[in-house]
Amino acid sequence: MTSPEVNGAAPANGPSTSANGQTPAPSLPQLQVIDDNQQFNAATSDAIANTFRLSEAGFDYNVLAVFGSQSTGKSTLLNKLFGTGFAVMDSAQRRQTTKGIWLSRPVSHPLLIMDVEGADGRERGEQQDFERRTALFSLAVAEVVVVNMWEHQVGLYQGANMGLLKTVFDVNVQLFAARGSPKTLLVFVIRDHLGVTPLDALKRTLMDDLERIWEGLNKPPAVGEAPLEEFFDLDFIGLPHKYNAPEAFDTACDNLRQRFLEPSTPGFLFKKTYHKKLPPADGFPHYAKVIWEKILTAKDLDLPTQQQLLAQYRCDEIAATARKEFGEKAADWTGKVEGGKVVETLGKDMGVTKTGSLATYDASASRYHPSVYQRKRLELVDALDAQCKVLYVKQLQNLAKRALQQFKQELQSRLAAARSDFSENLKEAENGVLEAFEKSSEASKLAETDWSHEDILSAVREDIRELADNAKKDELERTVTGAEKRIANEISETVISLLNKVKDGMWADLWQAFRRISSTELEKLDQKATNFDVPHDEAKALQARLQNSAWEALRYKVLEETSDARILQRLRQQFELRFRYDAKGIPRVWKPEDDIDGAYEKAKHETEGLVDFLGRIDISLEEVAAFFSDLTIEESSLQLLSLARLDDIRERFARDIETLYTDAKRSVINMTAVLPPWAVIAMAVLGWNEFTTVLSSPAYFISFLVVGLLGWFLYSAGLLGTVQNMAVAAGKQAWKPVQTQLEATGLEMSVITERAKSAASIAKKFLEEGPGEEDGGSDGKSSSGKVSPGGWDTVDTTTSVGNRTASAGSTSFKAGMTEPVKR
Numbered sequence: 127m128t129s130p131e132v133n134g135a136a137p138a139n140g141p142s143t144s145a146n147g148q149t150p151a152p153s154l155p156q157l158q159v160i161d162d163n164q165q166f167n168a169a170t171s172d173a174i175a176n177t178f179r180l181s182e183a184g185f186d187y188n189v190l191a192v193f194g195s196q197s198t199g200k201s202t203l204l205n206k207l208f209g210t211g212f213a214v215m216d217s218a219q220r221r222q223t224t225k226g227i228w229l230s231r232p233v234s235h236p237l238l239i240m241d242v243e244g245a246d247g248r249e250r251g252e253q254q255d256f257e258r259r260t261a262l263f264s265l266a267v268a269e270v271v272v273v274n275m276w277e278h279q280v281g282l283y284q285g286a287n288m289g290l291l292k293t294v295f296d297v298n299v300q301l302f303a304a305r306g307s308p309k310t311l312l313v314f315v316i317r318d319h320l321g322v323t324p325l326d327a328l329k330r331t332l333m334d335d336l337e338r339i340w341e342g343l344n345k346p347p348a349v350g351e352a353p354l355e356e357f358f359d360l361d362f363i364g365l366p367h368k369y370n371a372p373e374a375f376d377t378a379c380d381n382l383r384q385r386f387l388e389p390s391t392p393g394f395l396f397k398k399t400y401h402k403k404l405p406p407a408d409g410f411p412h413y414a415k416v417i418w419e420k421i422l423t424a425k426d427l428d429l430p431t432q433q434q435l436l437a438q439y440r441c442d443e444i445a446a447t448a449r450k451e452f453g454e455k456a457a458d459w460t461g462k463v464e465g466g467k468v469v470e471t472l473g474k475d476m477g478v479t480k481t482g483s484l485a486t487y488d489a490s491a492s493r494y495h496p497s498v499y500q501r502k503r504l505e506l507v508d509a510l511d512a513q514c515k516v517l518y519v520k521q522l523q524n525l526a527k528r529a530l531q532q533f534k535q536e537l538q539s540r541l542a543a544a545r546s547d548f549s550e551n552l553k554e555a556e557n558g559v560l561e562a563f564e565k566s567s568e569a570s571k572l573a574e575t576d577w578s579h580e581d582i583l584s585a586v587r588e589d590i591r592e593l594a595d596n597a598k599k600d601e602l603e604r605t606v607t608g609a610e611k612r613i614a615n616e617i618s619e620t621v622i623s624l625l626n627k628v629k630d631g632m633w634a635d636l637w638q639a640f641r642r643i644s645s646t647e648l649e650k651l652d653q654k655a656t657n658f659d660v661p662h663d664e665a666k667a668l669q670a671r672l673q674n675s676a677w678e679a680l681r682y683k684v685l686e687e688t689s690d691a692r693i694l695q696r697l698r699q700q701f702e703l704r705f706r707y708d709a710k711g712i713p714r715v716w717k718p719e720d721d722i723d724g725a726y727e728k729a730k731h732e733t734e735g736l737v738d739f740l741g742r743i744d745i746s747l748e749e750v751a752a753f754f755s756d757l758t759i760e761e762s763s764l765q766l767l768s769l770a771r772l773d774d775i776r777e778r779f780a781r782d783i784e785t786l787y788t789d790a791k792r793s794v795i796n797m798t799a800v801l802p803p804w805a806v807i808a809m810a811v812l813g814w815n816e817f818t819t820v821l822s823s824p825a826y827f828i829s830f831l832v833v834g835l836l837g838w839f840l841y842s843a844g845l846l847g848t849v850q851n852m853a854v855a856a857g858k859q860a861w862k863p864v865q866t867q868l869e870a871t872g873l874e875m876s877v878i879t880e881r882a883k884s885a886a887s888i889a890k891k892f893l894e895e896g897p898g899e900e901d902g903g904s905d906g907k908s909s910s911g912k913v914s915p916g917g918w919d920t921v922d923t924t925t926s927v928g929n930r931t932a933s934a935g936s937t938s939f940k941a942g943m944t945e946p947v948k949r
């Protein structure tokens with residue numbers, strides 16, 4: 127069993143060289159197109175394209191088939207004529223060599239040669255089947271059929287050749303029954319023609335046999351009684367014996383080759399009338415395959431239909447190639463467009479590539495059936511256009527995205543520029559962007575299409591407007607919010623400042639400030655709304671919103687600053703300003719001669735009068751209404767505090783400032799706590815010795831001077847009271863450890879206190895009754911004490927307490943009492 131193959135071997139006997147020096151071109155590899163298992167070789171298409179290089183031949187090629195009994199020198203003849211390399215039987219073995227159908231071509235000419243397996247190569251039943259199939263196949267595609275036979279076979283009507291011819295006639299009628307179908311040329315090559323019997327005689331014999339076969343044929347009605355010549359042209363060639371008369375054989379072969387290959391040669395065999403409407407050479411493999419499959423399945427071999435089908439198949443194939451070519455060439459810009467980029471030359475690129483792909487299609491497909499070619503061309507155009515349309519739509523989306531991006535940038539730069547003609551300026555930007563979009567869209571269109579970018583243009587226009595509107599809204603919102611903040615800040619500061627200096631006319635000042643602050647921001651907003659071409663209603667709404675915010679900011683701050691605590695704080699400040707500071711703003715040091723009560727009452731009265739200014743925002747509603755064209759202010763919104771609350775605040779204020787009055791009074795008492803004149807005289811008399819001692823001693827004098835200056839300073843600064851308090855506190859602290867110590871010695875504090883009181887009452891009695899005998903103590907009373915008249919709270923503590931002396935302080939007292947007496 128031999129598998130389908132491409133055989134590159136040279137013929138066993140090698141290319142022959144003719145006697146006259148004409149040498150056939152070197153052989154080409156041959157292909158077993160149908161193997162001995164009757165399988166069609168799948169490599170045929172590749173062999174036609176690459177081995178035989180016939181794809182570009184179009185219709186410019188011929189097909190020749192060779193029939194004949196087994197081992198009648200068919201392969202030898204073909205190799206001799208065309209330089210092919212068909213296998214030739216080894217003379218020593220005499221075995222059949224050709225199985226199935228082999229295909230080859232001469233290098234020099236676009237001629238496909240089919241070497242068909244010889245008759246009688248198989249069992250009878252199988253032979254008939256195979257012979258019929260190969261005959262059908264060969265006659266379907268070959269224009270010229272060579273019937274190879276030995277001279278001695280002529281006239282053997284019952285021989286193998288006659289069966290073969292009957293089959294040939296039969297299938298030919300089946301294939302080409304219709305009137306006007308191409309004829310087939312049958313060339314009878316009579317081998318080993320010795321010349322004893324003239325060729326004409328052999329021809330007549332053969333003709334008689336052929337006529338008989340024809341007449342005996344069961345012909346279809348369409349053929350009727352039509353003669354054999356209506357379907358076949360017949361030619362008869364005698365070839366001398368290859369071995370006995372080689373030169374004559376060569377000469378005859380050379381002549382025959384000329385008749386096959388050279389159109390100018392008389393008796394040229396490949397006449398146009400024999401063309402079987404074969405497809406272009408590139409479609410031949412598919413055509414041959416389909417025909418063989420039809421033959422195998424014993425279906426009617428309707429060649430015109432097959433040719434039509436082939437045309438469709440091939441046109442589809444060629445169109446697919448054209449589309450692939452388009453895809454490859456378009457890959458670069460397709461990738462870019464699908465990646466979201468804009469390809470500026472897209473329309474032109476698509477047009478050029480499409481034209482190129484159609485040219486590719488035309489070059490091959492135009493050889494096929496015109497209607498099929500045209501129909502498939504239209505389909506190809508539609509497919510390419512659809513492919514381009516996808517890109518076009520994507521390109522439009524990319525352009526739309528770019529347009530919006532450009533517009534956003536334009537918008538930002540124009541917003542930043544804050545031009546007064548913003549709206550017109552923005553319109554210009556919008557027009558510019560849309561024009562650029564339209565221009566690029568037009569350039570992206572494929573020529574000769576009615577594609578429109580209007581829909582996406584409308585969408586872009588809408589998006590741009592939405593973008594602009596949103597940007598305007600955002601900007602206006604920012605403007606209003608900023609204005610609200612600025613107004614609130616300025617108003618807050620103004621309110622605090624004015625309420626800190628609460629006075630008559632305060633609200634008028636506040637209203638003036640409010641108008642100034644609000645007007646500035648309202649004008650700015652109005653200006654922006656005009657620039658942005660904001661509709662009247664929207665602009666009014668924004669104005670009203672800002673007015674409302676401004677008014678609320680004012681009210682909020684005023685209410686915040688008129689809480690009870692804040693008002694009381696302010697009233698106290700105002701009171702202190704009036705009471706504790708003089709007209710020059712210098713803190714007062716109250717002196718005994720000062721009229722504290724009068725100053726207090728005056729300051730209180732003046733400050734209480736301010737409370738009346740805080741109850742209501744004292745602005746006329748008409749004035750407010752005139753200013754706020756779009757805002758209605760209720761009367762109630764001006765009222766801050768009720769009368770009851772104001773009274774309450776007055777009361778709380780009065781209580782609050784009482785401490786200031788008390789402090790003032792206390793500071794005067796501290797200052798007036800000075801020695802009475804008699805005490806000064808007594809001290810001067812009693813202390814004269816000490817005075818002279820101080821004056822005579824520099825150390826004492828300087829110490830005295832320092833202490834005196836310090837005392838004067840404290841007095842001048844009104845700090846005596848403070849120092850006194852500090853001294854008392856220090857004394858208490860110092861007393862604590864002494865007390866502890868005393869308790870430790872068992873002396874109860876109550877006893878000490880009691881005895882101190884007793885001593886004090888004795889001293890008091892002494893002062894009231896005056897001094898008695900110098901020796902006051904002789905009456906048996908335990909002690910005596912003296913004090914200056916005037917009740918100065920000095921106590922003689924030289925009191926015997928049990929068996930102890932109370933304090934060291936008693937010594938100086940005694941000395942003080944003793945010294946003046948001595949003088």
Ligand SMILES: Nc1nc2c(ncn2[C@@H]2O[C@H](COP(=O)(O)OP(=O)(O)OP(=O)(O)O)[C@@H](O)[C@H]2O)c(=O)[nH]1
Nearest residue numbers: 196197198199200201202214215222223224244368
């Ligand atoms: N007598 C004679 N023998 C020839 C001639 N040509 C070829 N032969 C011989 O015939 C034998 C068969 O030759 P092939 O060319 O193989 O014949 P074939 O018809 O192709 O054989 P199959 O393909 O097997 O059917 C070979 O031994 C050839 O040498 C010829 O012109 N005269």
